[in-house]
Amino acid sequence: MASETSQPPMAWRLCGDQVKLRRQDAGVSREELGQEAGYGPETIRAMEQGRRRPTQRLLDIADEMCGARGKLRAASEYLQPESIPKQIHLFLDAEARAIAQCQ
Template identity: 60%
Template sequence: MSWRYCGDQIKLWRARAGVSREDLATQAGYSYESLRSMEAGRRKPSLHLLQVADEMCGAKGILASGAEYLKPGGAMNTDLTWFKSSHSGTEGGNCVEVAATPSIVHVRDSKDKAGPQLAFSPEAWAEFISFAQASGSLS
């Protein structure tokens, strides 16, 4: 599952940035077919590929942070320490929880702890927090 997730992310970012599969494969030192297999989840994407794709696609660390998903235990590690947003009320509503590691900031719905999580690089998360503070969303 994590191979496919990382591969999907590479493919989405590559398409968004207008980078061809051939160009990415060449730059990363892989054949076109090897990259295709990684994007389809049939082969494990390498850290090197994630780093090259991150740079070529302007992902600001988001793709490179996907390496956590490829490690044993990976980014969905249950040993994470989750913190509920101080802006979340006690009445339910829209609540998020955050768990930070050195390379990934995880975000989940506090009402669906087993549900999907978002993963951001610390740099992308810091940009989001700065934007939210500047817009008055975190007053």
């Protein structure tokens, strides 16, 4: 994280919250989900809270255990890193010129 006050990515938080809600609705404990997915309950908690990126394995197992019918698996697309726009060099060049003018 950039600083102690920064928030995890919104997609991590939203996805983790959906895993938690589905898990609770299905009556599955963190321990049960963690055991099936190969994670400890604290790791599951961190993913549910968005402090850790939910893994594809967790999404697959949670989707199956909680009867989400593909809805949790579908979130994996949104957890991928953002791509850098091809035009980024234009912004970086403009920023460098602006900084040089200010000095």
